[in-house]
Amino acid sequence: MSHELKSGFFFLGLSLLVIWESLRVELGSFMEPGSGFLTLGAGLAICTLSVVLICRGWKVRETQKPFSRRVLLVVASLFIYSLVLNLLGFVLATFFLVGSLFYLGQPRQWWWLIGISALVSALTYLIFGVFLHVYFPRGFLGI
Amino acid sequence: LETIQSLAYGFTVCLTPENLLYCFIGVLLGTLIGVLPGIGPSGTIALLLPLIFHAPAVSAVIMLSGIVYGAQYGGSITSILLNVPGEASSVITCLDGYQMALKGRAGPALGISALGSFIAGTLGVMGLMLFAPTLAKFALRFGPPEFSSLAFMSLTLVTYVSKGSVVKSLIMACVGLTMGMVGMDPITSRTRFTFGVSFLTDGFELVYVAMGLFGLSEVLVNLGQTIKREVLDAKIKNLFPNRQDWKDSAMPIARGTILGFFLGIIPGFGQAIPTFLSYAVEKKLSKHPEKFGTGAIEGVAGPESCNNAASSGTFIPLLSLGIPANPSTAILLGALLILGLQPGPLLISGRPDLFWGLVASMYVGNVMLVLLNLPLIGLWIQMLKIPYSLLYVFIVLLCQIGAYSVNNSVNDVLLINIFGLIGYLMKRYEFEGAPLLLGLVLGPMLESSLRRALMMSDGSPLIFFTRPISAVFLIVSIAFLLTPLFSKERVGKKAIEAED
Numbered sequence: 052m053s054h055e056l057k058s059g060f061f062f063l064g065l066s067l068l069v070i071w072e073s074l075r076v077e078l079g080s081f082m083e084p085g086s087g088f089l090t091l092g093a094g095l096a097i098c099t100l101s102v103v104l105i106c107r108g109w110k111v112r113e114t115q116k117p118f119s120r121r122v123l124l125v126v127a128s129l130f131i132y133s134l135v136l137n138l139l140g141f142v143l144a145t146f147f148l149v150g151s152l153f154y155l156g157q158p159r160q161w162w163w164l165i166g167i168s169a170l171v172s173a174l175t176y177l178i179f180g181v182f183l184h185v186y187f188p189r190g191f192l193g194i
Numbered sequence: 195l196e197t198i199q200s201l202a203y204g205f206t207v208c209l210t211p212e213n214l215l216y217c218f219i220g221v222l223l224g225t226l227i228g229v230l231p232g233i234g235p236s237g238t239i240a241l242l243l244p245l246i247f248h249a250p251a252v253s254a255v256i257m258l259s260g261i262v263y264g265a266q267y268g269g270s271i272t273s274i275l276l277n278v279p280g281e282a283s284s285v286i287t288c289l290d291g292y293q294m295a296l297k298g299r300a301g302p303a304l305g306i307s308a309l310g311s312f313i314a315g316t317l318g319v320m321g322l323m324l325f326a327p328t329l330a331k332f333a334l335r336f337g338p339p340e341f342s343s344l345a346f347m348s349l350t351l352v353t354y355v356s357k358g359s360v361v362k363s364l365i366m367a368c369v370g371l372t373m374g375m376v377g378m379d380p381i382t383s384r385t386r387f388t389f390g391v392s393f394l395t396d397g398f399e400l401v402y403v404a405m406g407l408f409g410l411s412e413v414l415v416n417l418g419q420t421i422k423r424e425v426l427d428a429k430i431k432n433l434f435p436n437r438q439d440w441k442d443s444a445m446p447i448a449r450g451t452i453l454g455f456f457l458g459i460i461p462g463f464g465q466a467i468p469t470f471l472s473y474a475v476e477k478k479l480s481k482h483p484e485k486f487g488t489g490a491i492e493g494v495a496g497p498e499s500c501n502n503a504a505s506s507g508t509f510i511p512l513l514s515l516g517i518p519a520n521p522s523t524a525i526l527l528g529a530l531l532i533l534g535l536q537p538g539p540l541l542i543s544g545r546p547d548l549f550w551g552l553v554a555s556m557y558v559g560n561v562m563l564v565l566l567n568l569p570l571i572g573l574w575i576q577m578l579k580i581p582y583s584l585l586y587v588f589i590v591l592l593c594q595i596g597a598y599s600v601n602n603s604v605n606d607v608l609l610i611n612i613f614g615l616i617g618y619l620m621k622r623y624e625f626e627g628a629p630l631l632l633g634l635v636l637g638p639m640l641e642s643s644l645r646r647a648l649m650m651s652d653g654s655p656l657i658f659f660t661r662p663i664s665a666v667f668l669i670v671s672i673a674f675l676l677t678p679l680f681s682k683e684r685v686g687k688k689a690i691e692a693e694d
Binding site (some may be wrong): 069070090097121125134136145146156188 | 361364369371382386389410418583594604627640644645651652
């Protein structure tokens with residue numbers, strides 16, 4: 052399935068959702084347009100354009116480039132970071148994030164990773180937490 | 195005389211130690227991100243949005259604007275020394291700039307680029323100073339029909355000049371418009387598109403959408419590619435161009451300035467497209483067009499002046515009409531709204547400290563940029579040697595901390611990561627972020643003015659065509675919407691190529 056076909060179907064689904072919600076929230080009239088007036092227009096436009104994409108994508112055969120493993124792992128690290136930030140606290144969660152990001156950028160010696168991660172997390176805490184008064188989560192260790 | 199008095203007032207605002215510091219930070223960051231491939235001015239402004247909550251309004255705007263025009267200076271350094279453009283607006287500089295460097299003329303190439311940028315930047319600010327207040331006074335005649343047609347025209351132009359498929363760009367603009375209307379309807383107070391999710395009641399905040407789509411996604415895209423950087427090791431000498439270089443560059447600088455400034459005013463053109471036109475014009479007018487691409491100084495002077503003048507031009511619709519011309523100014527518009535300012539015709543008269551302080555800071559900023567770019571060229575070359583595998587960690591970390599610090603909320607960190615992933619997928623599937631961002635920013639203005647215009651006319655859509663200014667905007671929009679139908683160059687170009 053080509054990129055155009057996949058994205059065409061995605062936006063067709065999205066447009067149906069937009070149209071449904073626009074009709075639900077009151078369309079109004081030309082004399083007194085309601086909350087869903089302009090969004091209905093946008094939804095109909097997305098619907099029409101996604102049909103164009105589907106028609107175009109139907110004819111295209113293309114080889115798909117695989118996702119970069121490094122990008123997927125970085126994205127996974129970022130989502131894990133946002134999920135554990137409250138639990139582990141800023142310093143500890145940032146230590147693990149920075150370590151994994153440096154490793155994913157270029158594999159290095161473990162002592163280098165630990166040292167630089169500790170330094171970066173401590174410095175960012177000092178700059179943002181202490182000097183700029185950002186109230187970071189403290190986590191179960193209280194740091 | 196009134197303009198000179200206002201400018202003098204602007205200098206009193208700008209020349210305070212605090213504002214000078216913010217101006218310096220802005221142009222320094224602008225040069226830095228211009229030098230470093232992999233993050234653009236839109237991404238950087240988006241990353242710095244959380245910081246403006248802690249800064250005075252004028253200082254914050256001075257700093258963010260410094261990034262926009264500062265990036266145009268830095269972008270040429272990598273084009274000339276690495277054959278890798280630091281910014282989209284410096285792509286064309288690679289053609290002759292790198293060839294000059296290979297021939298041992300990196301110094302004059304960098305020199306003419308910085309000095310041409312300074313001349314164009316300064317003239318561009320003069321243009322901004324003269325045109326923006328005039329346009330704002332003219333725009334006081336605008337009513338809801340004109341504003342809705344203007345917003346519609348801006349969106350149409352942005353989709354037309356976007357890279358790739360117009361169909362995809364139009365989809366992005368419509369998705370952006372819809373996203374701009376998520377949350378509470380300001381007229382009826384009814385919530386829409388929230389689907390029971392409480393944080394959507396306030397709508398999508400520009401901060402995390404812009405940081406995700408333009409900051410984080412750029413990093414993810416670059417991580418998926420191999421960035422090879424081989425800096426020319428030869429010592430850079432003779433930064434000041436000689437008499438012949440000046441003779442060859444004078445007219446290209448003048449033409450590039452005029453072209454860039456006026457095209458920069460038109461929404462959608464931004465800084466990159468005018469540089470290609472400038473290069474084409476210089477090649478066409480040259481007595482030796484065959485020298486272009488082999489190290490002609492005109493091929494550096496014209497486009498580099500053009501992108502700086504264009505960057506001044508983009509501020510005119512932003513400050514006088516409240517209409518952003520490109521993603522960077524769209525994020526700046528968002529910043530102005532965050533700071534409690536209402537961009538539009540009343541901004542210049544209502545907040546002269548902001549407008550004239552900004553104009554004065556641009557004169558000062560351009561001087562700072564020449565001083566930063568020429569004597570410190572060795573430092574920027576050293577910066578180029580930092581591997582991306584180290585640099586990206588700091589950009590990503592800044593994204594995460596920036597998102598968190600807006601509301602001290604982990605949810606915002608999650609949201610920026612979600613939008614970063616969406617931005618990455620959009621780039622992979624060749625969807626442009628600029629129309630979406632402009633749709634998001636212009637959506638509320640378009641909706642409220644459209645609804646008010648229809649109420650004014652008792653429901654007659656003819657009001658958009660019977661008022662002359664509105665009619666002109668709509669005719670331009672329709673012309674740009676219909677043009678791709680008659681041109682095989684744009685619609686389905688990629689699909690046809692893939693089919694072949």
